[in-house]
Amino acid sequence: MTASNTQTNITLHDIPLPYRDFLVTDNSLYGFNQTFLDKEESFFINVLCYLADTFGINLSSSEADALYKHFCSMREYNKVTNLTRITDTWSALVLHYLDSLLNMLVMQNLNINLQTQTILDLGTGAGFPGIPLSIKVPKKLVLCDSVGKKTKFLSHYIEENRIDSPIYIENKRVEELSPQYNQQFTLIVTRAVARLSILLEYASPLLHNNGLLICSKAQLSEEEFQHAENISSTCGFRFVSRETFELPLHMGHREFVVYRKENEAKIKLPRNIGDAVHKPL
Numbered sequence: 001m002t003a004s005n006t007q008t009n010i011t012l013h014d015i016p017l018p019y020r021d022f023l024v025t026d027n028s029l030y031g032f033n034q035t036f037l038d039k040e041e042s043f044f045i046n047v048l049c050y051l052a053d054t055f056g057i058n059l060s061s062s063e064a065d066a067l068y069k070h071f072c073s074m075r076e077y078n079k080v081t082n083l084t085r086i087t088d089t090w091s092a093l094v095l096h097y098l099d100s101l102l103n104m105l106v107m108q109n110l111n112i113n114l115q116t117q118t119i120l121d122l123g124t125g126a127g128f129p130g131i132p133l134s135i136k137v138p139k140k141l142v143l144c145d146s147v148g149k150k151t152k153f154l155s156h157y158i159e160e161n162r163i164d165s166p167i168y169i170e171n172k173r174v175e176e177l178s179p180q181y182n183q184q185f186t187l188i189v190t191r192a193v194a195r196l197s198i199l200l201e202y203a204s205p206l207l208h209n210n211g212l213l214i215c216s217k218a219q220l221s222e223e224e225f226q227h228a229e230n231i232s233s234t235c236g237f238r239f240v241s242r243e244t245f246e247l248p249l250h251m252g253h254r255e256f257v258v259y260r261k262e263n264e265a266k267i268k269l270p271r272n273i274g275d276a277v278h279k280p281l
Contacts, residue, residue, distance in 0.1 A: 017018070040089055044068045049099050051248060057105055063135040069096050073157045074126050081149050083126040095250050098268070100129030102245050103189055104136065106214055106256045110241065112187070113140070120185045120206060122174060123193035125150055127157070129216070133189065134165055142185075144177060158262040175270040178205045191216040196228035196257060201276045202233040205269045207261040212239065220255045228257075233281045236263040 027103035045064040075087050086095050107114055114136045122132030124143040132153075134141050145151050152172035158167060170177065188211070190204045196215055203213045229239060237259040245254050271279075 010168075028227060029068070029202055038039055041065075041068055042069065044089060048097055051094070052101055053101065055098075055105055055245070056108070059101065066135055069161055070127065070131050070157060071097070075161060077156065078126075078155045083150060083153055091251075094248055095149070096126075096128050097132055099247065099254060100132035100191065100255060102128050102134060102256065103214060103216065105245070106241075106243055106258065108213070109243065110258065112212065117187040118185050118236055120144060120177075120181070120188045122188055122190045122199070123200065125191075127154055129191050131169075132161075134167055135167070140166050140168070142168045142170055142181070144172060144174065146171070146173045163169070168264050173273050174202045174206075175273045175276075178270050181206055183208050185201065186211045188213045189216070192218060195224055195280075196220075197224075197231050197281055198276045199226060199269070200232055200237050201269060201281060203259075204235040204237070204261065204265045208261075209261055212240070212263050213259045213261070215259075216255045217255045217257065218252060220257070225257070230266055232259060232268050233263075234281060235263045235269070236261050238262050 001184050048064045059145045120142045124130045130143045151169050154169050239258050240258040243256045
């Protein structure tokens with residue numbers, strides 16, 4: 001068992017000039033003054049690179065620019081279709097993009113070569129963490145969500161930006177993926193999707209033996225963690241690690257729990273649609 005807590009407490013003073021001066025405080029929330037409006041792209045790219053570097057994540061300005069384009073596309077689409085409640089630049093930069101990139105740090109700590117992985121982003125929403133990870137993934141990446149308006153946006157984004165990376169969009173319930181993707185993935189990532197025990201059940205039929213499941217959680221109770229530990233072997237998994245990261249400007253923390261699939265599940269998976277939620281193991 002491995003557990004760690006990374007304390008990278010970035011304060012407002014740590015944000016590099018001149019970008020620090022754009023941030024203004026209103027009742028402990030961070031927004032932007034009017035001089036920011038014509039410099040948003042520069043702020044997003046430079047501050048995201050700075051934050052990534054602070055956490056030990058290698059991110060180039062061209063990669064950050066690609067993520068800025070995704071942000072602009074998501075924000076515009078969100079005006080007519082509700083994709084996310086996090087749409088202001090600073091909150092999205094930290095709570096969507098940096099948050100997603102922390103998966104790369106977890107992989108680095110486990111010596112996972114991101115470029116050799118076949119990845120499933122389960123419950124991707126508007127593309128998190130899959131789109132931020134896609135800048136480093138030359139092999140197959142599947143973004144799956146059961147909500148049609150979200151997968152429609154992702155298809156629109158890929159077409160609009162002429163993305164030629166091997167990214168595939170699936171508008172399906174996870175239980176429906178198994179016939180097409182049976183044991184096809186080496187890595188599954190999830191972000192605030194479901195309880196750990198449910199994610200273990202979902203992931204088991206989709207992962208290669210020795211494949212990894214990385215679960216990101218904002219709040220993780222010991223009861224949820226212990227329940228997952230109790231049923232992990234039933235689904236063929238072994239617990240690998242648990243890491244905690246503090247987000248900048250006291251914007252919360254993230255826990256990443258990692259499991260490795262080492263055996264076939266002891267029960268037939270997937271079960272019927274909805275059983276994992278309504279008839280939990």
